[in-house]
Amino acid sequence: MIVLLRLTAGLIGWAAAFCLIYALHGLGCAGGWDARPFAGGSLHRWVLIAGWAVSLAATTAIALVLMRYRATPLDRAAAALGWVGVAATAITFVPILVIPACA
């Protein structure tokens, strides 16, 4: 079972990031965080950027841990999927930087 968990760990990281950031986005729009100025932007956008940064750090950490296991083909696939998780987390949430949050 641990092999399967390793194989899916990077993607589980991406899925958790997706849940976190989508939930923060919904909460922010419902709570009016977008209208609260903060550090040159809105509170909402900074919260989302923080969530994205935490997610990137977490998925990168998962990928680095998975890199330690390279003995079998499945371990190597798991390591590759760890980096897929990082890339997917990086790409999916680019709209945080360029699109209005609640419009």
Add this chain to the structure above:
Amino acid sequence: MSALKLHTALTAIWRNDPGWRGHFRSVNHSDLGKRFILASFVFFAIGGVLAMLIRAQLATPRSAFVGPEVYNQIFTMHGSIMMFLFAIPMLEGLAIYLLPKILGSRDLVYPRLTALGWWCYLFGGTVIILAMLAGVAPDAGWFLYPPLSGRAYTPGINSDVWLLGITFVEISAMCAAIEITVTILKFRAPGMRLDRMPIFAWYMLATAGMMVFGFPPLILGSILLEVERAFGWPFYAPELGGSPLLWQHLFWLFGHPEVYIIFLPAAGAVSTILPVMARTRLLGYGAIVAAIMALAFLSFGLWVHHMFTTGIPHMALGFFSAASALVAVPTAVQVFAWLGTLWQGRPQMRLPMLYLIGFFIVFVIGGLTGVMLAMVPFDAQAHDTAFVTAHLHYVLVGGFVFPMLAAAYYWLPHITGRERVMRIGEAAFWLIFIGFNLTFFMMHLTGLLGMPRRIDTYPEGMGWTWLNLLSSVGGFLQAFGFALVVIDVALQVWLGRNHRRNPWGATTLEWAMPIPSPDYNFASLPSVDSRDPLGDDPDLGVKLARGDGYLADASRNQRETIAVDMTSGKPEHVAILPGNSWWPIVTAAIIGGFFLSMLAGLYVIAPIFIVGTAWAGWRWAWTNGTRGDVGPLPIGDGTTLPTSFEVARTTGWWGSVFAIAASATLFAALLFGYAFLWTVAPNWPPPRLIAPSLLPPLIAVAGGAVAFVGSRSGRAPLMLGGQIAIVAALLLLLMGAPDPKSHAYAATSAALASYAIFHAALAALIAAFVMARARAGYHSASRINEGRIARLWSDHGAGAGAFVAILLVLPGWLA
């Protein structure tokens, strides 16, 4: 024992009952797999006839062929049948028939559960078709959006037929999902490590995992909509704090992964058949496994791309748009691996290969239009037009029907043991391929010219007339093609000459047996040390038939196969499987009674069937197990293994783990709905909150703690008492709660409490069962697996009960 005597003895153990009883009591995976495949093809034919009616209606402007009421039923039933009664059951049937054979096992892990799934599918599907014949078929589109599907706009039973019938059928899908997952993880040939599994098993493992997590949101959404229709709990009514968008979220949380649930098994067939047709080995096994896993996860992050025009904020649309484009990458990895396999091999243009080429062309076009629709601005233009209809047919027919036809021709000799008679299949292919592209390529154009989906007629002068006529001509060409496929298969079944074993020169284990396969699959079980066991040893089938493998001893007169360690494939225990039984059909009939009483509005009678289902489950489970210790059994090669009665983590334990995972997903979806309505729906906050009393949550937490202590210490009475306390606490809480009809807050709170009560009651029932079994002598120091399973359900019931009790009073405390 000689090969013939072994065959005779094993046949006596594994065969169906003689006569008519055999049809109803069979639990054999080959039989049930073939039944699933045949029934799903019958439903496909019905759905196909409906498609022809649609094309007849749209062939000319201002058609008077059928009126809008009938047309609504026709297109709703076409989509619902193709998705729920054809595609999913077809992939289940293929997996049920093939998996034990390709993995080197004698059966699936839960033969009786397979039979239960079959009867639920047959009964549920039959109810839906009978409703259509009676003129009360669902008519709100295959995705049944409220408010159109709600009581106000669909006052008859049309929507209830869909909600109850499809949910009944989904029992079959959930059974299959858990069955397939545990079978792949536990019932492999000794030595078959995970990285030696046939690639088809990887595809099915991902598919089954997706079903475990993908179907519960749909089941939840259907339950909520049926409860709204039946009892007026306003989950989707905005005037009372509900939201129709909640249905769309729940539906598409299932609906988009569903596309990949359908595609992945078909891609598994492609990855299995293509190397055989190209006379080489599959290129990029590891990359394909990684791509399968990536698809399985990424496909859950796309569901909102079906909702781009519903007014969701653009940033959220951006997340889903990016994920939708991203999912094309792992798909492309597979396509390039297949092209590389063809490049390195020596392809033969045999009939399955023709369908694979058709798959490549059609599916790639469907994938590219999918990327177009993943872009929000384009989708805003093309949404709800015939372009989307064309896209989804290119994906689903290209990604499922063409590979399944290749699979049918590839594995038919395995099922029939016969050769094809004439070359009708080639003519059928060209009719289907040309007809399909004529039908649906034109629909891209009509869509781009602005023709909406689901319209029953259109005026002249829109520029759609000739394109629609060509689409209809193409549709009928396809129909002729499928008719030829039926004739071709029928000729093979009745007139074909006997085929030699392994006619394609394949390297996977399903061909290491006589064809058609015997009831027990393998006279003795193979030991595997590569991904191509039959390629390494072409005589493997003969050796296994003469008893050179494991478990070549039928003297114990019971159904035995080997369960292995999930990762290493080392033999772990001898699984003793149950034989033929009435319980699956009896239980399915009782469950059917519940659904029919709900459909008829006999809500007072429905609980009787819930009690009946619990009774049947108890009696069914009682037939398993043994009253004495068995000890290790010899499996050959000087090795002995314990039986499934005497190991802690049996396949039943693993099945419970995945069943609880599915249930937890449904709970998570319900929590999502609760949070979604609080934050997004209009008319919140609710007029009255649940009173912030301390007593119910305290009783629930205390009950949960008692049950937890009981589960840790193995004391079933404590588990039972704790669960009863949880049920009492939640009922107490509900008694003081606002009327569920008054507001969506009260309705979702009642739904959360109902979930927790159901699971606590189920855990209590299991604890009572374990107590009774212990008293009857089914447990001993070595026979502990039932207690371990009860522990899982008790912990789940306790956790859910305590959590829900606190959650429900929390808003009152915070207010």
